[in-house]
Amino acid sequence: MATDITLILGALAFGTRIDEAQSFDLLDQYREAGGEWIDTANNYSWWLHPSGFGGQSETVIGRWLDKRPGARGDVRISTKGGAEPTTPNGYPDHVEGLSGPALRTALRGSLERLRTSHVDVYWAHIEDRTVPLEETVATLGGFVADGQVARLGVSNHPLWRVERARNIASDQGLAGYSAIQLRWSYLQPLPGVALPQSGHVHATSETFDYLRSNDDVWLWAYNTLLDGGYTRADRPLPEAYDHPGTARRLAVLDEVAAETGATRNQVVLSWLAGGPLKISPIVGVTTPAQITEALAARHVTLTPDQRARLDTGA
Template identity: 75%
Template structure:
C-alpha cells in the first residue's frame, strides 16, 4: 500500500487575516483529519499587522498547544528565522539576518511563543550573505546539538549555498541542512519574468537534481498560487500568462474529472507523489480549504495520469 502523502498546514495568516478563534478551529480540524506538520515563521505576518512586526502566528500556535494536553506529542512544528524586521515595517532593509546572535535570539523567542522546548524543523528563512556562512552553520548546528531543534532546513536559498553549508557543517562535526523550502507548483512561470512576491525563490530542474542526489527533503510553498487554480477573483500573476498555462490547466481538468477530485487536490497529489516527493505547504483560511487539502492525502495518480500532466506545457 502506498504511503500517505504529507500535506503541511501553512499558518502564515493566523493571528492577522485569520483571527484567533478561527485559527484554533483550523488547527483542530487539521489535526483531527490526520495532519501532522504545522509550518510558520517568526516574521508571520508583519505586513498584515499594525505593529509592522511578526510573531502573531507562532503565538496563536503556542496558545493552542497550551490548551490541548498531549497535542505537542502529536504534531510537528516547523518555523523559520532570518526575515523578521528589526524595526516596524523594516523589511527588507532592516531584518534580523542569520548571525549567531540573531539566530539565538530568534530561536529563544520562537520557543517561548510556541510554548515548546523544541521545534522539529528549523529554517534559515532567507539568505544573509553579510554574515560568514561558517557563523550561521555553527549557530544552527549548535541548536541541534543542544536538542532545541530536530533538523535544519534552508528556505529561499540556491542549491550551491545549501551544499556549501552542508560541507562546512560536516567539517565541524555538526548537523547540517537536510531540507529545502522553495516556491513550486504545477503551473510554471515564464523564466525571467518577475514574480509579484519579490522574496520568493522558485525551484528549478537543478533543485530536483540536487535534492534527488543528496536526499534533501523538499518543501514547496505557494502551491495553490494564492487561489489561482480555482478562484476567478484571484487571477494568476503575469508570470504565468503564457500558452503552457492553458495546456497545463486543460490536462489538470481532464485528470481531475477522471478522479472526481478538484484541481487543487490533483496539484497536491502531483506534487507529493512524484519520483522526488515534495511536501506541499497549504496556506488555509477556511474549513473548506482544510478539508479539500487533507482530502488529497489518499489521492493517487496513475502512471498515465502523471505522464499526461508532466507532458502538458
C-alpha cells in the same frame, strides 16, 4: 484509503488575517484529520499587523498547544528565523539576519511564543551574505546539538549556497540542512519574469536534480495552490504565468481532475506529493473547507499515465 503523502499546514495567516478562535478551529480540524506538520515563521505576518512586526502566528500556535493537552505530541512544529524586521515594516532592508547572536535571539523568541522547548525543523528563512556561512552553520548546528532543534532547513536560498553550507557542516561534524523550502506548483512561471512576491525563490530543474542525488534532502513546496489561482475567478494568476504553457497544463489538469473525480487543487497536491522525490506541499488555509479539500488529496491516486501527462503538460 489515504495515500502516503504529507500535507503541511501553513499557518502564515494565523493571528492576523484570521483571528485566534478561527485559527484554533483550523488547528483542531487538521489535528483530528491526522495532520502532522505545522509550518510558521517568527516574522508571520508583519505585513498584516499594525505593529509592522511579526510573531502573531507563533503566538496563536503556542496558545493552542497550551490549551490542547497532548497536542504537542501529535504535531510537529516548523518555524523560521532571519527575516523578522528590526524596525516596523523594515523588511527587506532592516531584518535580523543570520548572524549567531541574531539567530539565538530569534530561536529563543520563537520557543517562548510557541510555548515549547524545541521545534522539529528550524529554517534559515532568507539569505544573509553579510554573515560568513561558517557562523550561520555553527550556530544552527549548535541548536541541534543542544536539543532545541531536531532538524535544520533552509528556504529561499540558491542551491550553491545550500550545498556549500552542507559541506561546511559536514566538515565540522555538525548537523546541516536536510530540508529546502522553495516556491513550487504545477503551473510554472516564465523564467526572468518577476513574481509578485519579491522574496520568493522558485524551484528549478537543478533543484530536482539535486534531490535525486541527495536522498537525505526533503523539499517543502510553498505557494502550491497559487493563492487560489487554480479555482477562484477573483484570484487571477500572476503575469509570470501568462504564457501558452499555462493553457496546455491547465487543459491536462482538467482532464485528470475529470478522470479522478477530484478538484484541480487536489490533483495538484497529489501530483506534487505523490511522485518519486521527497516533496511535501505546504497548504495555507483560512477556512475549514480549504482544509477538507486539501486533506482529501491524500485519497487521490494518480496512475503512471496521468502523472506522465501532467509532467509533460500534454
